[in-house]
Amino acid sequence: MTSSDGVLLSVRxxxxxxxxxxxxxxxxxxxxxxxxxxxxxxxxxxQTFGLVGESGCGKTTVSRLILMIEKPTEGVIEFEGKxxxxxxxxxxxxxxxxxxxxxxxxxxxxSPRMQVWExxxxxxxxxxxxxxAKAKExxxxxxxxxxxSPYMIDRYPHQFSGGQRQRVAIARAxxxxxxxxxxxxxxxxxxxxxxxxxxxxxxxxxxxxxxTLFIIAHDLGVVRYMSETICVMYLGHIVEMGPSEKxxxxxxxxxxxxxxxxxxxxxxxxxKKKLIISxxxxxxxxxxxxxxxxxxxxxxxxxxxxxxxVLKEVEPEHYVACYLY
Amino acid sequence: xxxxxxxFFTSRxxxxxxxxxxxxxxxxETLGVVGESGCGKSVTALGILRLVPAPGRVVGGRVxxxxxxxxxxxxxxxxxxxxxxxxxxxxxxxxxLNPVFSIGSQVGESITIHQGLxxxxxxxxxxxMLKLVRIPAAESRITDYPHQMSGGMRxxxxxxxxxxxxxxxxxxxxxxxxxxxxxxxxxxxxxxEVQERTGVALIFITHDMGIIARMxxxxxxxxxxxxxxxxxxxxxxxxxxxxxxxxxxKCLPRLEGVxxxxxxxxxxxxxxxxxxxxxxxxxCPKVQPVCNEVYPEMVKxxxxxxxxxxxxxxxxxxx
Amino acid sequence: MNGLAxxxxxxxxxxxxxxxxxxMAARRRGFRFQFVPMVPGAIILLLLFTAIFANLLxxxxxxxxxxxxxxxxxxxxxxxxxxxxxxxxxxxxxxxSRLIFGARVSLSVSLTVIILGIGLGTTIGMISGxxxxxxxxxxxxxxxxNLSFPAILIAIxxxxxxxxxxxxxxxxxxxxxxxxxxxxxRGESLALxxxxxxxxxxxxxxxxxxxxxxxxxxxxxxxxxxxATLEVGSVILFEASLSFLGVGIPxxxxxxxxxxxxxxxxxxxxxxxxxxxxxxxxFTCLSMNxxxxxxxxxxxxxxxxx
Numbered sequence: 001m002t003s004s005d006g007v008l009l010s011v012r013x014x015x016x017x018x019x020x021x022x023x024x025x026x027x028x029x030x031x032x033x034x035x036x037x038x039x040x041x042x043x044x045x046x047q048t049f050g051l052v053g054e055s056g057c058g059k060t061t062v063s064r065l066i067l068m069i070e071k072p073t074e075g076v077i078e079f080e081g082k083x084x085x086x087x088x089x090x091x092x093x094x095x096x097x098x099x100x101x102x103x104x105x106x107x108x109x110x111s112p113r114m115q116v117w118e119x120x121x122x123x124x125x126x127x128x129x130x131x132x133a134k135a136k137e138x139x140x141x142x143x144x145x146x147x148x149s150p151y152m153i154d155r156y157p158h159q160f161s162g163g164q165r166q167r168v169a170i171a172r173a174x175x176x177x178x179x180x181x182x183x184x185x186x187x188x189x190x191x192x193x194x195x196x197x198x199x200x201x202x203x204x205x206x207x208x209x210x211x212t213l214f215i216i217a218h219d220l221g222v223v224r225y226m227s228e229t230i231c232v233m234y235l236g237h238i239v240e241m242g243p244s245e246k247x248x249x250x251x252x253x254x255x256x257x258x259x260x261x262x263x264x265x266x267x268x269x270x271x272k273k274k275l276i277i278s279x280x281x282x283x284x285x286x287x288x289x290x291x292x293x294x295x296x297x298x299x300x301x302x303x304x305x306x307x308x309x310v311l312k313e314v315e316p317e318h319y320v321a322c323y324l325y
Numbered sequence: 326x327x328x329x330x331x332x333f334f335t336s337r338x339x340x341x342x343x344x345x346x347x348x349x350x351x352x353x354e355t356l357g358v359v360g361e362s363g364c365g366k367s368v369t370a371l372g373i374l375r376l377v378p379a380p381g382r383v384v385g386g387r388v389x390x391x392x393x394x395x396x397x398x399x400x401x402x403x404x405x406x407x408x409x410x411x412x413x414x415x416x417x418x419x420x421x422l423n424p425v426f427s428i429g430s431q432v433g434e435s436i437t438i439h440q441g442l443x444x445x446x447x448x449x450x451x452x453x454m455l456k457l458v459r460i461p462a463a464e465s466r467i468t469d470y471p472h473q474m475s476g477g478m479r480x481x482x483x484x485x486x487x488x489x490x491x492x493x494x495x496x497x498x499x500x501x502x503x504x505x506x507x508x509x510x511x512x513x514x515x516x517x518e519v520q521e522r523t524g525v526a527l528i529f530i531t532h533d534m535g536i537i538a539r540m541x542x543x544x545x546x547x548x549x550x551x552x553x554x555x556x557x558x559x560x561x562x563x564x565x566x567x568x569x570x571x572x573x574x575k576c577l578p579r580l581e582g583v584x585x586x587x588x589x590x591x592x593x594x595x596x597x598x599x600x601x602x603x604x605x606x607x608x609c610p611k612v613q614p615v616c617n618e619v620y621p622e623m624v625k626x627x628x629x630x631x632x633x634x635x636x637x638x639x640x641x642x643x644x
Numbered sequence: 645m646n647g648l649a650x651x652x653x654x655x656x657x658x659x660x661x662x663x664x665x666x667x668m669a670a671r672r673r674g675f676r677f678q679f680v681p682m683v684p685g686a687i688i689l690l691l692l693f694t695a696i697f698a699n700l701l702x703x704x705x706x707x708x709x710x711x712x713x714x715x716x717x718x719x720x721x722x723x724x725x726x727x728x729x730x731x732x733x734x735x736x737x738x739x740x741s742r743l744i745f746g747a748r749v750s751l752s753v754s755l756t757v758i759i760l761g762i763g764l765g766t767t768i769g770m771i772s773g774x775x776x777x778x779x780x781x782x783x784x785x786x787x788x789x790n791l792s793f794p795a796i797l798i799a800i801x802x803x804x805x806x807x808x809x810x811x812x813x814x815x816x817x818x819x820x821x822x823x824x825x826x827x828x829x830r831g832e833s834l835a836l837x838x839x840x841x842x843x844x845x846x847x848x849x850x851x852x853x854x855x856x857x858x859x860x861x862x863x864x865x866x867x868x869x870x871x872a873t874l875e876v877g878s879v880i881l882f883e884a885s886l887s888f889l890g891v892g893i894p895x896x897x898x899x900x901x902x903x904x905x906x907x908x909x910x911x912x913x914x915x916x917x918x919x920x921x922x923x924x925x926x927f928t929c930l931s932m933n934x935x936x937x938x939x940x941x942x943x944x945x946x947x948x949x950x
Contacts (some may be wrong), residue, residue, distance in 0.1 A: 054505035054506060054507060054508075055505055067847050068847070069843060069846065069847060092849075093849055096847065096848060096849040097849075100847070100848075101844065101847055103840045103843075103844065105840055108839045108840040108841065109839075109840035109841050109844055110841055111841040111845075111858075111859050111862075111863070112841075112863065113862035113863055113865075114858065114859075114862070118858075119841075122844075122845060122848050122850065123848035123849070126845075126848055126849050126850040126851070126854060127848075127849050161592050163592065164592075172844075176848075191361040191362055191532065191593075192361060192532055192533075192534070192573060192576065192577065193361055193572070193573060193576055193588070193589040193593075194592075195576070195578075196576035196577075196578075196586040196587065196588035196589070197588040197589070197590065199578065199586060199588075200585070200586060200588055218505070218506060219578070220506070221577065221578035221579055222578050224578060224579070225578035225579075225586060258507055259506060259507060261510075262506045262507045262509065262510035263506060263535070278511070280475050280477055280478070280508065281475075281505070281507075
């Protein structure tokens with residue numbers, strides 16, 4: 001059941017705290033790492049949703065929550081209108097098939113002692129109890145889909161290069177005819193000349209199979225190229241969200257501005273923007289109150305450290321959480 | 326005026342990781358060495374310092390530092406050159422510092438070795454160095470251990486170690502790939518500043534064209550163990566003459582957004598089986614029969630801009 | 645068996661990739677003598693052969709006493725005869741025959757122990773490492789307790805309680821050995837469970853059983869194999885010490901350990917009684933350990949490049 005406006009995935013009030021415990025025998029709670037703190041967003045069908053942020057901002061945690069590797073502390077993730085954490089039995093299996101991940105590291109994401117056909121079809125093998133002959137046939141098709149030779153299905157992962165491994169990982173994700181791919185830094189471990197290949201492959205596949213992509217990256221260029229909607233996270237909060245042309249051409253939140261100006265130009269004559277923010281990212285263990293960026297913000301105002309700013313629609317579809325607007 | 330020239334033609338080994346590379350860097354200049362993983366850029370850096378790990382070996386070529394060929398000097402002498410004249414910053418701030426020594430003693434180590442400072446003068450010098458890399462409250466932080474610092478701070482400490490003996494050349498091997506975007510920008514600014522103050526020559530080894538564009542004066546593009554193009558950053562970026570460089574520049578995702586990225590098909594060749602011909606030929610969109618016969622020599626495109634291609638520019642003009 | 649075959653096939657392929665061209669060229673030239681693993685490997689094969697065909701090879705019964713020939717020295721020593729090449733013991737039993745049958749006993753004890761001990765240790769280690777949490781804490785405390793007790797003391801107590809027999813000796817050594825294996829295997833599994841491919845398998849909906857059997861086990865297998873060869877040596881030694889203390893294989897069955905113990909009283913007059921079984925133990929352990937080391941070197945670089 002897809003709701004009328006084509007929302008495939010919706011996240012409401014999502015929180016994930018990791019308790020930090022000290023002591024072996026007598027444990028006491030030091031505090032919570034607020035990896036994800038009360039975030040809301042929706043992903044529409046067929047869309048590419050990009051999530052950017054620096055390390056420790058909680059973007060990977062969001063993907064792990066969607067993939068049900070972690071359970072949220074609070075909040076709801078709905079897929080096709082159903083709360084995924086309430087799914088059971090056949091419904092859960094169906095969800096597992098519909099939502100597939102591709103991880104960053106193509107070396108650790110393929111089991112080194114499995115043949116590629118088994119790696120590629122594992123999601124189907126475990127859900128549909130496919131026999132070997134059928135699985136190999138399916139694997140051969142999938143290999144062709146991602147631009148690898150079907151005869152490679154009997155090889156082991158170490159016989160592939162990084163880019164080829166990432167193709168294998170994508171083939172695996174496609175094996176169960178998913179609707180939704182969660183891509184956690186899909187190209188950052190790859191060489192520059194290979195990145196474009198993989199990004200183009202993902203775009204082609206999206207068109208071919210009508211996939212919805214959820215892409216996480218720290219590289220602003222990658223997200224820009226891939227996604228229509230972009231969401232910027234800082235220390236577990238969403239600070240800005242909107243269509244990517246708008247966010248990139250007219251960033252509103254000071255953090256987004258800083259992030260964009262820190263990104264390196266690919267042109268020697270590009271004006272060297274000087275908006276470099278000072279300081280380091282505060283520890284997520286005891287994050288600053290109010291707006292979490294206020295400790296580094298060039299436009300900080302007294303009430304920034306008071307109440308947390310909420311996401312406001314400043315122009316159509318373009319949201320920002322900042323008191324400047 | 327010291328004219329610093331690094332010149333060399335290295336390793337004609339069995340795995341020809343670096344196969345006849347030559348470039349030079351002048352005082353106070355920033356040279357970028359760019360290429361993909363496995364193109365031999367890191368091995369080149371280690372070759373300069375004569376630190377190529379076994380089974381690798383420098384089999385040919387010369388490296389001149391201030392007119393002296395350092396591939397011929399004694400082991401004791403090269404040890405003096407490392408650290409004092411040429412020093413290095415490595416990629417990973419987590420492993421390049423020893424976790425069991427305080428940062429103060431690690432910065433002080435090479436100062437003691439090369440300049441023989443001890444006691445109070447050493448302490449003063451260490452604090453000075455930490456201040457130079459903008460570590461806040463340097464006086465109180467010298468007793469900190471690496472695990473007490475963030476990645477960016479650790480990389481600064483590594484930088485302080487690198488410049489502690491006022492080297493003539495500082496080799497930065499992917500110094501910011503392990504850092505976050507905003508921290509990376511801070512760090513690059515810092516290196517620029519240090520360079521302005523000390524006049525050190527920087528050699529930036531990276532795969533990131535963005536860093537080259539922002540930081541460097543000249544650039545050397547490497548592919549499969551050889552230099553394919555070299556010139557000023559402006560010339561290379563705006564008027565690339567070698568197909569690999571051109572494709573590499575085209576396949577970068579930009580912030581301005583493009584509808585479709587061109588990609589380079591195929592994989593870089595295996596260093597054990599480099600063809601004797603142009604190594605980019607199998608992936609080159611404009612390959613000609615001659616490209617598969619003999620390796621093209623570097624040809625001069627214009628003053629200070631060279632490209633290793635039989636058809637430099639031709640390719641470009643077609644577009 | 646299928647799994648085993650796969651692992652070996654993979655091993656060859658990756659070794660080829662890792663090998664420098666020089667080595668590859670040497671390999672192409674054909675057979676090349678390598679001291680390790682060839683010599684120790686040959687020794688092990690010879691021992692296995694001896695143990696299996698003991699009754700065909702041994703010239704005399706290992707238990708039959710000929711008191712008239714008591715304490716005959718080896719044939720090349722004065723007073724020795726060619727009838728008993730390595731001499732006889734106090735009861736006039738032929739040393740060679742006893743060594744040959746001793747090989748059977750010692751090797752069968754160690755192989756059984758290895759299979760049971762490594763099996764048990766690996767199972768517990770994998771389960772412990774994979775599930776982590778409370779179960780892991782429980783198992784690891786048990787392992788700690790087991791390891792912190794002096795092994796030989798436990799063994800003696802158990803032997804006294806259950807009485808010495810072939811089966812009990814095996815159970816005793818397994819009891820002493822499994823904890824060490826479990827600890828190592830737990831570490832390996834613990835590292836593997838956080839790998840992306842395990843997470844991916846979970847996301848795909850794979851059961852814990854499948855993950856352990858298809859993802860964890862094949863990846864800890866090389867360690868298991870190496871551990872097994874290294875443990876053979878220590879099991880033989882342990883069995884020897886049990887026998888030496890009189891709580892091992894009950895006499896008159898010859899095991900190498902029993903034979904060393906038998907010679908204890910006659911060390912001044914009949915040095916050969918203890919020397920030859922001692923030498924057998926020494927060479928077996930040395931061979932096993934060097935093959936184990938060789939295996940580890942062969943398998944390790946592969947693990948690192950993964």
